[in-house]
Structure formats: C-alpha cells, structure tokens
Amino acid sequence: MNQPAESLMEYQDRDGAEMLRVRDLHAFYGESHILHGVDFDVKRGELVTLLGRNGAGRSTTLKAIMNMVGRRTGSIMINGTETLGMPAHRIPRLGIGYCPEERGIFASLDVEENLLLPPTVRSGGMSIDEIYEMFPNLYERRRSQGTRLSGGEQQMLAMARILRTGARLLLLDEITEGLAPVIVQALGQVLVKLKERGMTIVLVEQNFRFAAPLADRHFVMDHGLIVEEISAAELPSKREHLHTLLGV
Amino acid sequence: MTMIFGVPLAVFMGQLLLGLINGAFYALLSLGLAVIFGLLKIVNFAHGAMYMLGAFAALLGMRYLGINYWAALLLAPLVVGLFGMLLERIMLRRIAHLDHLYGLLLTFGLALIFEGTLVNFFGVSGARYPTPEALQGGFQTGFMFLPTYRAWVLVAAIVVCFFTWYMIERTRLGAYLRAGTENPALMQAFGVNVPLLITLTYGFGVALAAFAGVLAAPLYPVSPTMGSNLLIVVFAVVVIGGMGSILGAVLTGLGMGLIEGLTKVYYPEAANTVIFLVMILVLLTRPAGLFGKEA
Numbered sequence: 001m002n003q004p005a006e007s008l009m010e011y012q013d014r015d016g017a018e019m020l021r022v023r024d025l026h027a028f029y030g031e032s033h034i035l036h037g038v039d040f041d042v043k044r045g046e047l048v049t050l051l052g053r054n055g056a057g058r059s060t061t062l063k064a065i066m067n068m069v070g071r072r073t074g075s076i077m078i079n080g081t082e083t084l085g086m087p088a089h090r091i092p093r094l095g096i097g098y099c100p101e102e103r104g105i106f107a108s109l110d111v112e113e114n115l116l117l118p119p120t121v122r123s124g125g126m127s128i129d130e131i132y133e134m135f136p137n138l139y140e141r142r143r144s145q146g147t148r149l150s151g152g153e154q155q156m157l158a159m160a161r162i163l164r165t166g167a168r169l170l171l172l173d174e175i176t177e178g179l180a181p182v183i184v185q186a187l188g189q190v191l192v193k194l195k196e197r198g199m200t201i202v203l204v205e206q207n208f209r210f211a212a213p214l215a216d217r218h219f220v221m222d223h224g225l226i227v228e229e230i231s232a233a234e235l236p237s238k239r240e241h242l243h244t245l246l247g248v
Numbered sequence: 249m250t251m252i253f254g255v256p257l258a259v260f261m262g263q264l265l266l267g268l269i270n271g272a273f274y275a276l277l278s279l280g281l282a283v284i285f286g287l288l289k290i291v292n293f294a295h296g297a298m299y300m301l302g303a304f305a306a307l308l309g310m311r312y313l314g315i316n317y318w319a320a321l322l323l324a325p326l327v328v329g330l331f332g333m334l335l336e337r338i339m340l341r342r343i344a345h346l347d348h349l350y351g352l353l354l355t356f357g358l359a360l361i362f363e364g365t366l367v368n369f370f371g372v373s374g375a376r377y378p379t380p381e382a383l384q385g386g387f388q389t390g391f392m393f394l395p396t397y398r399a400w401v402l403v404a405a406i407v408v409c410f411f412t413w414y415m416i417e418r419t420r421l422g423a424y425l426r427a428g429t430e431n432p433a434l435m436q437a438f439g440v441n442v443p444l445l446i447t448l449t450y451g452f453g454v455a456l457a458a459f460a461g462v463l464a465a466p467l468y469p470v471s472p473t474m475g476s477n478l479l480i481v482v483f484a485v486v487v488i489g490g491m492g493s494i495l496g497a498v499l500t501g502l503g504m505g506l507i508e509g510l511t512k513v514y515y516p517e518a519a520n521t522v523i524f525l526v527m528i529l530v531l532l533t534r535p536a537g538l539f540g541k542e543a
Contacts, residue, residue, distance in 0.1 A: 066437050068433055068436075068437060087443075088433075088436040088437070089435075089436045089439055089440060089441045089442060089443075090439075091437075091439075092436075092437060092438055092439035093439045098437045098438075100434060100437070104431055104434040106426070106427045106430050106431065107430060108426040108427065108429070108430060109423060109426060109427060113423055116420075116423075117423055117424075117427055117438065118438035118439065118440075119438065119439050119440060121439055162438075165438070165439075
C-alpha cells in the first residue's frame with residue numbers, strides 16, 4: 001500500500017474523485033443484523049453527514065468501514081481500494097482517521113503520549129507544533145494524564161491525534177456530544193479549517209444545527225439503510241421534511 | 249557478636265539476602281505474568297513451566313551443545329520466547345475471544361504437558377548445573393559472607409526489571425502495549441498491528457520467565473517440577489501487588505521475598521505460608537492489590 005506514486009497522485013487536485021464508496025453494506029454484531037445494505041459515496045474534499053435517529057445505524061456504519069463490527073458483506077472502497085477483506089489494522093494505513101463516540105483517550109498515557117500514539121499513515125500530517133497551535137490548551141495540559149482532561153479537551157485531543165497521522169479521510173462519531181456551546185463552536189471552526197486543507201470528512205452528528213452549515217451533503221439513515229440524500233443547496237427547501245425524518 | 253532480636257547479625261543478613269534473591273525471582277516472574285495478563289487477559293498458568301524450560305534449555309544446551317552459562321542467558325530466553333510466540337499464534341489466539349477461563353485451562357494443560365514430557369525423559373530429581381567460574385566464590389562484607397553468584401542474580405534481575413520498566417513506560421512500543429491493554433480495538437483503528445503485538449508480548453513475558461530460569465539453574469536443582477512450586481507463590485505475589493504497575497510488580501516481588509526471609513529467621517515454620525497470609529490480608533483490605541488500579 002505504500003506506493004509513492006499513489007501518494008503523490010492523491011495530493012494533486014482530483015476534485016470529484018471518489019474517496020469512499022460504500023455499496024450494499026450489510027453488517028452484523030453476532031447474530032444481530034444492523035446494516036441492511038448501505039449505499040453511499042463521498043468525494044474527495046467533501047464533508048458529508050450521516051443523520052438519523054438513535055439506533056439507525058450511523059455509528060455502526062463508521063465502525064463497519066473500520067472493520068470494528070462482526071461479519072460484513074458488500075463493498076467498501078477507499079480511494080479505489082477494496083477494503084472489505086482487509087484485517088482491521090491495515091485499513092487506517094490507507095489514510096483514514098477514526099474518532100470514536102467514546103473518544104477513547106487512554107488513561108495510562110499522558111496527553112502528549114496520547115497525541116503521539118497513533119502511527120503516521122500518510123505524509124503531510126500536521127506537525128505537533130501545528131497541532132499545539134490549533135489546540136493551545138492541549139499544550140498547557142500536555143503532561144496531564146489523558147483522562148484528567150475535561151470532556152471538551154478530550155474531544156480536542158481525540159481529533160488532534162488523528163490529524164497528526166496525516167489521515168485524509170476522517171470519520172468522526174458524535175464529536176459535539178455533551179460539550180458546551182462554546183466548545184462546539186470551536187470544533188466547528190476546526191472542521192472548517194480541515195475542509196480548507198482538503199480533508200474528506202464523514203460526520204455522524206445528532207446536533208443538526210452544528211452539522212448543517214458545514215456539510216456538502218446529508219445522508220439520512222433509518223433502520224440500517226440510507227433513506228434520503230439531501231445536498232446543501234436543497235437543504236432550505238427540504239428542512240421541514242428533514243425534521244420529520246429525524247423526529248425532531 | 250551483634251544480635252538482632254536474638255539472632256546473630258550474620259544469620260540475619262544471610263537470610264535477608266536469600267529472601268532478596270527469592271524476591272528477585274518473584275519480581276521477574278510476576279512482571280512477566282502481569283505484562284501477559286494486561287494485554288492478553290490470560291492468567292498464564294504455563295509461566296512456571298516456561299521458567300523451568302529456561303533452566304532446562306541452559307542445562308541441555310550445556311550438555312549437548314556446549315553452550316556456556318553466559319550464552320545461555322541470552323539464548324534460553326530467546327528460544328523459549330520464540331516457543332511462546334508459536335504457542336500464542338497457534339493456540340492461545342484461537343481461544344482469545346472466549347471466556348478467559350479457557351486461557352487459564354489451556355495454559356494449565358500446557359504446563360502439565362511440558363512437565364510431564366520432561367519427567368518422562370529426565371525423571372523428577374533435579375540435575376546439577378555448575379556455577380560459572382567467573383561467579384564462583386564470594387567475599388566477606390564484614391558482617392556476612394556474600395556469595396558472588398547470589399549477588400549477581402540480584403543485580404541481573406534488577407537490571408532486567410529496570411529495562412523492562414523502561415521499555416514499557418518510556419518507549420513507543422511500550423506505549424502501544426499500555427494503550428493496547430486499555431483499548432485494543434481502538435489501537436487497531438489507528439493502524440497498530442495488535443495481533444502481532446499480542447504475540448510479541450506473550451513471547452516477551454515467557455522470555456522473562458526463562459531468563460529467571462537460567463539465573464536459577466546454578467542455585468537450585470534443575471527439575472521439571474521446579475516451576476510449579478514457584479508459580480503458586482508468584483500468583484500470590486501478583487495478587488498482592490496488583491496488575492496495575494510494572495514498578496509495583498517488582499517492588500512487591502522483592503518485598504515478599506524479604507518478608508519470607510525475615511520470617512525464616514524468627515519463625516521458620518511460617519516461612520512457606522507468610523506470603524499467602526499477606527495475600528489474604530490484601531484481598532480483604534485492598535482487593536485491587538497494593539499497586540493495583542481499581543478497574
């Protein structure tokens with residue numbers, strides 16, 4: 001997977017090229033059939049959201065892409081490479097950063113160790129200085145035990161550490177959950193900056209007001225399927241319809 | 249003659265030293281057990297057998313391949329470590345997703361197989377392994393005679409424990425191990441080859457046991473059952489120290505060895521059981537262990 005030519009091509013402007021393509025994805029947790037044929041794609045540089053009620057299968061979709069669930073069938077292509085048969089630890093090396101809902105900050109490591117932990121998957125990741133510039137409070141707390149940070153700081157850390165790896169496709173699961181509005185705003189600004197840098201982002205987000213101004217397209221999920229796709233342009237006219245779908 | 253609570257100083261210090269030596273073995277073995285348990289969540293009942301295999305590797309290496317003690321110190325842990333990695337890969341991995349009881353049973357069975365096989369070929373009585381020339385004899389310290397080999401064992405054990413601590417607490421690989429212990433699924437999501445890490449960890453843990461075995465060879469008769477007697481005590485030490493910290497495992501091992509030694513001076517009848525009494529006390533007051541982290 002480490003062909004220099006391929007990496008070079010990625011950084012040339014190939015707008016519209018598919019970064020992620022999911023076809024007929026079924027996923028199981030043991031016997032439970034959670035995803036019933038998910039179909040969607042994400043183009044390079046896009047920010048898309050996975051919306052839906054709790055239990056619709058949004059987090060499961062992200063986990064299925066990372067091979068963190070049970071059995072899966074279908075197709076998951078990342079940058080043109082089929083990943084369904086890959087062992088879990090190979091998938092991130094294609095340039096993917098995953099931010100789980102629980103944040104997953106390690107208690108036995110301090111903040112800086114947490115930050116440096118995920119191995120580099122692509123060149124061009126943010127340097128540790130750039131990260132401390134973007135998240136100055138992480139610098140101040142860098143010797144604190146990872147789990148001693150506040151919820152907002154832990155979320156910043158969870159995002160910062162995948163930015164260091166050079167990941168170009170970010171899968172973010174409920175990053176605003178339980179955070180104060182001022183932190184949520186700061187996270188929004190981070191996402192804007194990342195989008196400017198050309199990252200491709202899939203956002204699972206309960207907070208629609210947060211996600212709406214950021215996304216190029218919205219996918220609505222229900223019972224393990226994508227039931228609706230709404231582009232940013234269509235959003236104003238479809239707002240009511242969307243609220244009904246989300247049960248808001 | 250100086251007396252300490254009615255016992256001559258030389259006797260007292262002698263027993264203390266013996267206690268420290270035992271403690272060094274407890275430390276090395278509980279370290280390996282703790283490292284394996286942390287990542288694999290398996291109580292490695294084969295650990296005593298690995299210690300024994302280390303001693304046997306040294307013995308047989310000398311007998312049939314002319315490998316001297318110093319080479320054995322490096323080669324025996326290597327060989328046993330590789331053997332351990334093989335075991336993990338072909339057996340332990342298959343049951344990793346099951347209840348942890350199965351890991352316990354499997355490693356227990358393996359221990360019995362290894363011991364039984366060696367009893368079949370070598371009998372139960374121990375074989376003698378000569379002390380290497382450079383470490384023979386001893387020196388007078390003023391209050392007691394200090395055998396050189398025993399001093400060496402203490403130093404070697406502490407150095408190895410220190411290197412293990414350093415590797416786990418200060419290196420990238422150690423960070424992978426510590427984080428993998430907490431959340432292996434997330435580590436895979438970062439691209440760390442967790443299955444390989446697990447195999448290497450098991451290999452390293454049993455290599456530590458084998459190293460202890462080579463250290464033990466000139467001190468105790470090399471017999472197939474030498475590990476099983478030791479393992480029971482090591483489990484108690486691990487319970488006392490808790491699985492939480494490397495430093496904790498080492499300090500507890502040394503400490504328990506000292507307590508055992510002291511008991512032998514003043515009340516020898518209790519020497520074999522004192523560690524278990526401490527274990528019961530710890531379980532009643534601080535179940536996670538003295539250095540353990542509450543789950």
